[in-house]
Amino acid sequence: xxxxxxxxxxxxxxxxxxxxxxxxxxxxxxxxxxxxxxxxxxxxxxxxxxxxxxxxxxxxxxxxxxxxxxxxxxxxxxxxxxxxxxx
Amino acid sequence: xxxxxxxxxxxxxxxxxxxxxxxxxxxxxxxxxxxxxxxxxxxxxxxxxxxxxxxxxxxxxxxxxxxxxxxxxxxxxxxxxxxxxxxxxxxxxxxxxxxxxxxxxxxxxxxxxxxxxxxxxxxxxxxxxxxxxxxxxxxxxxxxxxxxxxxxxxxxxxxxxxxxxxxxxxxxxxxxxxxxxxxxxxxxxxxxxxxxxxxxxxxxxxxxxxxxxxxxxxxxxxxxxxxxxxxxxxxxxxxxxxxxxxxxxxxxxxxxxxxxxxxxxxxxxxxxxxxxxxxxxxxxxxxxxxxxxxxxxxxxxxxxxxxxxxxxxxxxxxxxxxxxxxxxxxxxxxxxxxxxxxxx
Numbered sequence: 001x002x003x004x005x006x007x008x009x010x011x012x013x014x015x016x017x018x019x020x021x022x023x024x025x026x027x028x029x030x031x032x033x034x035x036x037x038x039x040x041x042x043x044x045x046x047x048x049x050x051x052x053x054x055x056x057x058x059x060x061x062x063x064x065x066x067x068x069x070x071x072x073x074x075x076x077x078x079x080x081x082x083x084x085x086x087x
Numbered sequence: 088x089x090x091x092x093x094x095x096x097x098x099x100x101x102x103x104x105x106x107x108x109x110x111x112x113x114x115x116x117x118x119x120x121x122x123x124x125x126x127x128x129x130x131x132x133x134x135x136x137x138x139x140x141x142x143x144x145x146x147x148x149x150x151x152x153x154x155x156x157x158x159x160x161x162x163x164x165x166x167x168x169x170x171x172x173x174x175x176x177x178x179x180x181x182x183x184x185x186x187x188x189x190x191x192x193x194x195x196x197x198x199x200x201x202x203x204x205x206x207x208x209x210x211x212x213x214x215x216x217x218x219x220x221x222x223x224x225x226x227x228x229x230x231x232x233x234x235x236x237x238x239x240x241x242x243x244x245x246x247x248x249x250x251x252x253x254x255x256x257x258x259x260x261x262x263x264x265x266x267x268x269x270x271x272x273x274x275x276x277x278x279x280x281x282x283x284x285x286x287x288x289x290x291x292x293x294x295x296x297x298x299x300x301x302x303x304x305x306x307x308x309x310x311x312x313x314x315x316x317x318x319x320x321x322x323x324x325x326x327x328x329x330x331x332x333x334x335x336x337x338x339x340x341x342x343x344x345x346x347x348x349x350x351x352x353x354x355x356x357x358x359x360x361x362x363x364x365x366x367x368x369x370x371x372x373x374x375x376x377x378x379x380x381x382x383x384x385x386x387x388x389x390x391x392x393x394x395x396x397x398x399x400x401x402x403x404x405x406x407x408x409x410x411x412x413x414x415x416x417x418x419x420x421x422x423x424x425x426x427x428x429x430x431x
Contacts, residue, residue: 004395015183019373021377022197022201023204024373025369025373026375027370045363045366045367046267046366046367046370047266048263048267048370048374049370050370058342058365059365059366062363062369063366063369063371064339064342064366064369065336065365065368065369068208068339069339072354
């Protein structure tokens, strides 16, 4: 018999999760689609994918590890004070 | 796999034992155990000892696909396990002596991943992949595949031994990676099947173990190391570190390898294996570094040193193998024990 108490709780679980990898790609795991801007499904070979966010990959939109070669960094750095924008 | 040819007294004695029935227990292996003890005591370098690495390879093979016609009861024969442990003890000792571990101060999974990515970045490996991309001849490409075939035709299997030894986050990570290695449910996409396709494209025999006689001890040592880490529960940190560093040193070299085969006019059918690894391992390295290796260290902090050991031993053995292969090629020689027959 179905446990009606637990169902709403389970439905609240996210369908997919994005892992923000330090100095690397965005890892997406779960139930999701990757589509073009016009809504067409893009070729996808695996359940969990890594999307490029450094821009240097040769297999867009997927990661090919190029971020390591270009020294891509994702940690937040305090912007230098910009004199032009100072009051 | 078919029975290989012996390379010395230990492998000769072992193959002799394996040709008989496993019905007399421990005593049946008396002369083999004596030969192995003497062999281990006498060797100057077990990592490059032809006789002992072949013997170890055959002993591990009993746990994988077996040797054609050998009595399957040999797998758990106490005498053969004793021989295996004797060789393993010296092998592990040499591997530990060959590496200098980084500081053991990483605590979080992000810190462990960061150290491993750092180790992968200083890997001296790219010279091999750049050579394959730009200079290797067709014969050298075929030799390259023959060396790789020893592991790649059972790709992922040695790491799979670790799954029941892990729990929670590292276990889920290992299974996620391995499921992808095994084709995500599609047998024709298993990485071992893609590699077999590449071999056929270069008119090579894709039967598992077909080229064991052709490869030197170092090639066998590279695979034996994984089997040792995978089959010994106490070395679960090392097999996890090994997988992490393999994933982290894979995407870029595989791009170069694919380019080498394209340069010789091979189609995407042949380069599929390499192209697949560029995309797959860019995913796997993130999971392996943070969730697998990092997750294991968070749950079992005492395993940090062995995670690094497994990673660095992998880099050290494969660097030795690359150096040996490149030296042979630059001297105009074959990197195999005997050159491949042309178009065989």
